[in-house]
Amino acid sequence: MPEQNSNKNEWPLWEVFIRSKAGLDHKHAGSLHAIDAQMAIENARDVYTRRMEGVSIWVVESKHVHASDPDSSGAMFDPANDKIYRHPTFYDLPDELTHM
Amino acid sequence: MTVRDFQQAFDEKIDREIAIEPRDWMPDNYRKTLIRQISQHAHSEIVGMLPEGNWITRAPSLRRKAVLLAKVQDEAGHGLYLYSAAETLGITRDEMYEQLHTGKAKYSSIFNYPTTSWADMGAIGWLVDGAAIMNQVALCRTSYGPYARAMVRICKEESFHQRQGYEILLQMSKGTEIQRKMVQDSINRWWWPSLMMFGPSDDNSPNTEQSMRWRVKRFTNDELRQRFVDVTVEQCNILGMKLPDPDLKWNEERGHYDFGEINWEEFWNVVNGNGPCNKERLEARTKAWENGQWVRDAALAYSEKRKQRAKSDTKAA
Numbered sequence: 001m002p003e004q005n006s007n008k009n010e011w012p013l014w015e016v017f018i019r020s021k022a023g024l025d026h027k028h029a030g031s032l033h034a035i036d037a038q039m040a041i042e043n044a045r046d047v048y049t050r051r052m053e054g055v056s057i058w059v060v061e062s063k064h065v066h067a068s069d070p071d072s073s074g075a076m077f078d079p080a081n082d083k084i085y086r087h088p089t090f091y092d093l094p095d096e097l098t099h100m
Numbered sequence: 101m102t103v104r105d106f107q108q109a110f111d112e113k114i115d116r117e118i119a120i121e122p123r124d125w126m127p128d129n130y131r132k133t134l135i136r137q138i139s140q141h142a143h144s145e146i147v148g149m150l151p152e153g154n155w156i157t158r159a160p161s162l163r164r165k166a167v168l169l170a171k172v173q174d175e176a177g178h179g180l181y182l183y184s185a186a187e188t189l190g191i192t193r194d195e196m197y198e199q200l201h202t203g204k205a206k207y208s209s210i211f212n213y214p215t216t217s218w219a220d221m222g223a224i225g226w227l228v229d230g231a232a233i234m235n236q237v238a239l240c241r242t243s244y245g246p247y248a249r250a251m252v253r254i255c256k257e258e259s260f261h262q263r264q265g266y267e268i269l270l271q272m273s274k275g276t277e278i279q280r281k282m283v284q285d286s287i288n289r290w291w292w293p294s295l296m297m298f299g300p301s302d303d304n305s306p307n308t309e310q311s312m313r314w315r316v317k318r319f320t321n322d323e324l325r326q327r328f329v330d331v332t333v334e335q336c337n338i339l340g341m342k343l344p345d346p347d348l349k350w351n352e353e354r355g356h357y358d359f360g361e362i363n364w365e366e367f368w369n370v371v372n373g374n375g376p377c378n379k380e381r382l383e384a385r386t387k388a389w390e391n392g393q394w395v396r397d398a399a400l401a402y403s404e405k406r407k408q409r410a411k412s413d414t415k416a417a
Contacts, residue, residue, distance in 0.1 A: 009400070010194050013187070030250070031184045033193060035399040036406070047180050050173065051257070070123045071101075 012061055014040040016048055019056035026058050034059075114315055119245040122188035130314055133307070134244050135189050136205075137316065142182035143200045143207035147381050149175045151215040152224060160218060167264050168221060174261065178254045185246040201386045203373065208232075210293050212375030219272055219279075219286035225265015227287070227294040227332070233258050234328045235298065243315040266335065273339045280340075287336070288344040295359075296367045298325040304364075329357050 011033040017026035029048045034040035040059040048054065068076055084090050093100070101109075106125040113120060120126055149172045156172065159165035183193055199205035210228055215221070236258065239251040269286075272279040299321040302308060311317040319327075329348075336343050347360035369375065 009396070010192055011396075011399070013184075030181060030253075031187070032180060035403045039399070046173075047177050050170075050177060067123065070121065071125065 011035050012063070014044075014059045015062050015065060016040070016044040017058040017060070018044075018048055018054040020053055021055055026056065029053075031062060037061075114243055114313075117243075117315075119248065120243050121245045129310075130316075131189050133311065133314070133316060134247065135186055135191050137311075138182055138186040138189075138247055138250075139191070139196045139199065140206050140208075142179045142186060142196065143205055144211065145175045145179035145182060146200075147207045147211045147385060150381055150384050151211055151213070151377075152221060154215050155218060155221050158218070159221075164221075164268070171225070171261050171264065174257050178250075178257070181250040181253055182247075185244075185250045188246045197389065201382070201389060203382060206371065208297060209367065209370040209375060210297050211381060212370050212378045213289070213293055214377050216289075217282050217286060219269065219282040220290070222265045222268030222272065222283070223286040223290040225261050225263075226269055226335070227265075227290045228297070229258055229261040229265060230332065231294045231297040231328050233262060234324050238318045238324060241315075241318055266339075269339055269341075273341060283339065284341050287341050291344050292362065292366075293370075295325055295329070295362055296370075298322070298328070300364070300367070301362075326356055329359050333357055 012035070013031055014034055014037075015031050016029045018029045019026045029044070032040065032043050032047055034043050037059055041057050044057050044059055045054075049057070080086075107127065110120070110124075110126060110130075113124075120130075152168060152172050152175075156165060156168050159168050183196060186196060187193060196205070200207070210231075215224070233255065236251050236255050240248055240255055242248045242251065269283050272283045299305060302320045302322045305321055308317065308320055312320070333343065333348070345360045347358060349358055351358045370378070373379075
């Protein structure tokens with residue numbers, strides 16, 4: 001997450017995650033400013049669910065989100081690059097084989 | 101990696117249509133251009149609430165009032181999506197407000213025109229939101245991820261704005277002679293400013309080339325303006341009204357409507373602060389911000405108090 005320029009009077013930034021319906025994951029919807037968690041949830045309802053987009057809201061103060069470094073994402077995700085045998089399509093099996 | 105390597109990696113991403121995300125390396129000017137464009141866009145949503153807010157208490161029915169309230173609330177929401185997209189580029193919300201309130205930042209000139217009749221609520225929805233949608237649909241594929249995502253959300257919501265506006269005009273155009281006159285008068289006043297919303301013509305828009313290269317912009321101002329004219333003419337015919345342009349006619353060869361010259365002197369005048377309502381809009385906005393200061397202070401004090409109390413509770417335990 002980007003570092004906020006420190007401004008003492010600006011309310012903290014929160015990341016908002018919304019579950020669109022029961023059975024699905026919470027998904028990042030956006031961010032907003034609020035003084036505390038309760039206000040963040042109420043504001044998130046008004047800003048991100050005006051058309052029934054959600055049945056549940058999570059908010060996390062942005063400063064608590066830790067992220068991988070995009071500049072080293074090459075090395076970071078490299079271990080998976082050469083392991084195509086992890087995918088089912090890697091295996092050469094006869095066409096008549098079914099239920100597999 | 102050297103700056104040149106970073107630049108090359110950035111250019112490659114742009115060429116391969118890979119979105120740029122907040123923590124990715126980006127050229128300073130790309131960042132600056134986006135901060136300017138996204139914050140102006142956010143300011144436009146926020147100031148855009150004022151001309152319509154003017155009519156909420158005088159909406160002709162409860163249905164119209166509920167719709168107008170919902171629309172104005174959407175504009176506030178759109179401003180918030182865009183402010184937080186701009187913040188991912190390293191500018192704070194307060195800095196952006198400061199730029200708006202001191203007149204340093206611009207917002208769309210269209211909101212510096214007055215809303216003098218109820219028909220204006222129709223014309224704004226149909227023409228102003230229509231022009232905005234034309235622009236915003238193109239921005240859904242802009243190269244900066246958070247901006248594109250905000251645009252997708254906004255476009256989903258804007259469609260109702262345009263349709264409710266058209267419905268207002270359609271209903272009035274089937275009404276009395278006076279109502280039909282109101283509709284035509286409103287179209288006469290909003291048509292040209294709506295065309296100006298697409299910005300200066302391509303040969304007078306120095307930033308266009310770079311923005312197209314960065315895929316911040318996908319189409320030029322003139323391309324989008326032409327597209328808007330082409331779709332709007334037919335919509336106007338259905339209303340049984342006329343667009344106020346004697347030069348407007350179908351050009352078989354081009355496959356587009358030709359239209360008259362925009363009054364660019366008026367455009368630059370309004371951009372530079374001399375439109376009919378520039379002063380009034382900024383004053384209303386600044387007043388709202390200042391009058392809300394005690395609420396922000398109280399919320400801050402309340403949260404401090406709760407933190408202190410939580411601390412002393414832990415100590416006592």
